[in-house]
Amino acid sequence: MNRINTLFSIRYPIIQAGMIWASGWRLASAVSNAGGLGLIGSGSMYPHVLKEHIKKCKQATDKPFGVNVPLLYPDIDKLMDIILEEKVPIVFTSAGNPKTWTPTLKAAGIKVVHVVSSSLFAEKSEAAGVDAIVAEGFEAGGHNGREETTSMVLIPAVAARVKIPVIAAGGIGSGRAMLAAFALGAEGVQVGSRFVATPEASSHINFKNAVVDAQEGDTMLSMKKLTPVRLIKNHFFDVVKAAEDSGADAAALKEILGRARAKTGMFEGNLSEGELEIGQVSALIHDIKPAAEIVSDIWEEFEAVRKQLTTY
CATH class of the missing domain: 3.20.20.70 (Aldolase class I)
Incomplete structure (x- = not known):
């Protein structure tokens, strides 16, 4: 104890x-x-x-x-x-x-x-x-x-x-x-x-399977100008990263994020357009x-x- x-x-x-x-x-x-x-x-x-x-x-x-x-x-x-x-x-x-x-x-x-x-x-x-x-x-x-x-x-x-x-x-x-x-x-x-x-x-079974399938390097910290969040790399992540690389500010990132992005990915199972929040340890799951x-x-x-x- x-x-x-x-x-x-x-x-x-x-x-x-x-x-x-x-x-x-x-x-x-x-x-x-x-x-x-x-x-x-x-x-x-x-x-x-x-x-x-x-x-x-x-x-x-x-x-x-x-x-x-x-x-x-x-x-x-x-x-x-x-x-x-x-x-x-x-x-x-x-x-x-x-x-x-x-x-x-x-x-x-x-x-x-x-x-x-x-x-x-x-x-x-x-x-x-x-x-x-x-x-x-x-x-x-x-x-x-x-x-x-x-x-x-x-x-x-x-x-x-x-x-x-x-x-x-x-x-x-x-x-x-x-x-x-x-x-x-x-x-x-x-x-x-x-x-x-x-x-x-x-969570949606699609998200669970994505976690199981994740490898080293498949997650990255994103949206540091807004609210930093670690995500599985997918199409949504690529859009965010491209915006960040081009100098997008917090307001622009907020517009890209939109509403219910996490729900879309993790609860509804849209692995392309959703926000997929998971840790680096997913590579060991x-x-x-x-x-x-x-x-x-x-x-x-x-x-x-x-x-x-x-x-x-």
Whole structure:
């Protein structure tokens, strides 16, 4: 047991990321039932949809679960009202100022974790009163930091600057990677891309297959002038890259992005015109398997490699 196990009352310090168009109640409850911490990804949900997912998750598991809230999305106040009303025990916030909502959530008895991409923001998050930090490296999928700091550098940098527990994210999809993160100072890991390739993820099967088929170099950080995001290279990515190479500003990139681009790709399965958010670790994902098996596989490999290394 470590501080992350104790903080969340979970068996394994393995957190499933709250990814848009992937992390609904089925995935979150499956991970929580397997001994990890499942998160519902509210970034792709209207308030009434989030409420439905929370209620169904409560019915599907008696274990702790949480909600991830990207603070850059609209209707945050309405999402938070639902979270408070439904007495969600754990909230992970990202892409915004943790000072905005942490006091309100903590006053309601909710455990709060904030996702950061630099040690500076980790310190600010600790000062805001969060219970733990997710240090998310450049390898991660979805919205990312402009600094392009890799997990190998970010995790120890953050661990050295804060006293609260650090959860490592970015490039982690196996027990070996989890052990490496612990060696760097983390007490838990947040796993995203590996859980996309599960039957329980709400993503379209076309997207899941694209993740399984991805090779090294098939993803790249894009749209740094707007909101940095790691994408699988496809036709939409090529259009964005051409615009960026020609000097397009944030307004032009926003026009290219349009509306519902992520939904088009990840939820509706349009692999050409959709935004396909996934991490570099997709190159190491070769199959679609149940979430409970992934939790078990990660933990068993973590323990096996840890014991193996003690013989050196």
